[in-house]
Amino acid sequence: MVIPLAEQRKNAYTCPMKRSELISFLSSYLELARFVDIDPSTNGLVVGAPEDREVSTVAFAVDASLSTFRLAVQKGADMLFTHHGLFWGHPLPIIGSHYRRIKILLDHNLDLFVSHLPLDAHGEVGNNVQMAKILGLSNITPFAPFRGIDLGWWGRSERALDSEEICRSLGFTHAAVLPYGRKDIHTVGFVSGSGSDDLASAIALGLDCFVTGVAAHEQFSDCVENRITMIGGGHYQSEVFGVQAVSRLLDKRFGLKTVFLDDPTGL
Numbered sequence: 001m002v003i004p005l006a007e008q009r010k011n012a013y014t015c016p017m018k019r020s021e022l023i024s025f026l027s028s029y030l031e032l033a034r035f036v037d038i039d040p041s042t043n044g045l046v047v048g049a050p051e052d053r054e055v056s057t058v059a060f061a062v063d064a065s066l067s068t069f070r071l072a073v074q075k076g077a078d079m080l081f082t083h084h085g086l087f088w089g090h091p092l093p094i095i096g097s098h099y100r101r102i103k104i105l106l107d108h109n110l111d112l113f114v115s116h117l118p119l120d121a122h123g124e125v126g127n128n129v130q131m132a133k134i135l136g137l138s139n140i141t142p143f144a145p146f147r148g149i150d151l152g153w154w155g156r157s158e159r160a161l162d163s164e165e166i167c168r169s170l171g172f173t174h175a176a177v178l179p180y181g182r183k184d185i186h187t188v189g190f191v192s193g194s195g196s197d198d199l200a201s202a203i204a205l206g207l208d209c210f211v212t213g214v215a216a217h218e219q220f221s222d223c224v225e226n227r228i229t230m231i232g233g234g235h236y237q238s239e240v241f242g243v244q245a246v247s248r249l250l251d252k253r254f255g256l257k258t259v260f261l262d263d264p265t266g267l
Contacts, residue, residue: 016056017254019048019079019111026081026246030118030125038147041116042087047102048111055079055111058250060243061261062236064112066101071261073108081246083127083239085114115242120192121151125245127192127238128153131211134241135161135169137188143205144191144198152198154189154207161185163229166209171240172233174266176215181229185209192238196230203228213238214267236265 023045027033032043059077061068063084072080092098105112120127123142128151132140137155144152162185167175185208191198193213202210203226215232223230240262247258 016054016078017256018052019045019055020052022055022058022079022250022254022256023113026113026115030115030122030246032115032118034149035117035121038149039117040089041085041114042089043085043114043116043118045111045113046085046087047105049109053078055256057257057259058247059259059261060247061263062239062243063263063265064101064114065263066097066104068261068263069101069104069110071263072110073104075259075261077110077259079111079113081113081115081243083114083116083119083243085116086112115246117146117149117151119242119246120195120239121149122242123153125242125249126153127242128190130241130245131170131190131192131238132188135166135188143189144195144201152189152191152195152201154187154202154205156187157185161188161209163209163231166211166231167233170211170233170237172231172237174234176232178215178220178223178230180223181208181227185229190238192241193235196232199223199228199230211238235267 055078057077059072059075059080061082064082064086132153132155137157140153140155142150143154163177187207188209189202189207190211195212196216199210199219209229211231213235244260250256251258
């Protein structure tokens with residue numbers, strides 16, 4: 001008898017895995033240790049009970065915020081995986097909004113796992129390489145070094161693209177476009193989020209188009225004078241790809257129930 005795929009997955013979800021095993025896999029796969037000295041974010045398991053436990057449902061979101069915590073609780077998640085975390089290189093007093101965030105995690109026994117720069121740079125599930133894959137680019141290559149580690153990826157399209165198609169394919173509904181490069185786009189580089197300073201790396205490579213989250217005012221002249229198109233797709237929207245890719249990975253590899261929490265900021 002052939003068991004339907006939906007039933008297979010339902011059965012698989014009844015077999016949770018130890019949190020320690022999941023954390024070990026994620027930390028190794030995402031190479032968190034490479035980024036310890038350069039990432040202002042505290043990555044890895046940043047909130048979690050001391051005892052090991054079983055995890056069966058993992059929620060994914062771009063931001064560690066009160067709203068995504070509430071959504072994760074509503075979905076019955078054991079763990080929430082986010083790109084933007086709670087701690088950024090300096091201690092924060094547990095008061096005000098920070099208190100409320102920590103409290104909901106503790107009250108509902110919701111673990112929080114964070115992957116910031118590792119999820120931008122990763123060559124399989126990273127934000128930037130995922131955008132390149134969505135556009136069907138080939139010869140995808142790392143670029144845009146930050147303190148010795150390339151965070152961006154660029155590739156080549158055999159057929160000509162234009163900025164409208166790029167925005168449509170990536171789901172950029174309110175993109176800021178500086179359309180000063182060639183009309184037919186064949187080479188595109190990506191540095192998600194606040195990666196606009198890496199426009200210089202894209203120019204140095206002679207790319208036709210550079211995609212990031214938010215473009216800075218002073219980069220207008222750089223685009224005009226160097227004849228390159230720049231797309232600011234939004235900080236949030238340019239960073240949904242990595243968490244979604246990790247979600248699919250855990251579903252496929254371990255049979256964990258995963259859910260993406262879309263909680264856009266409009267920025």
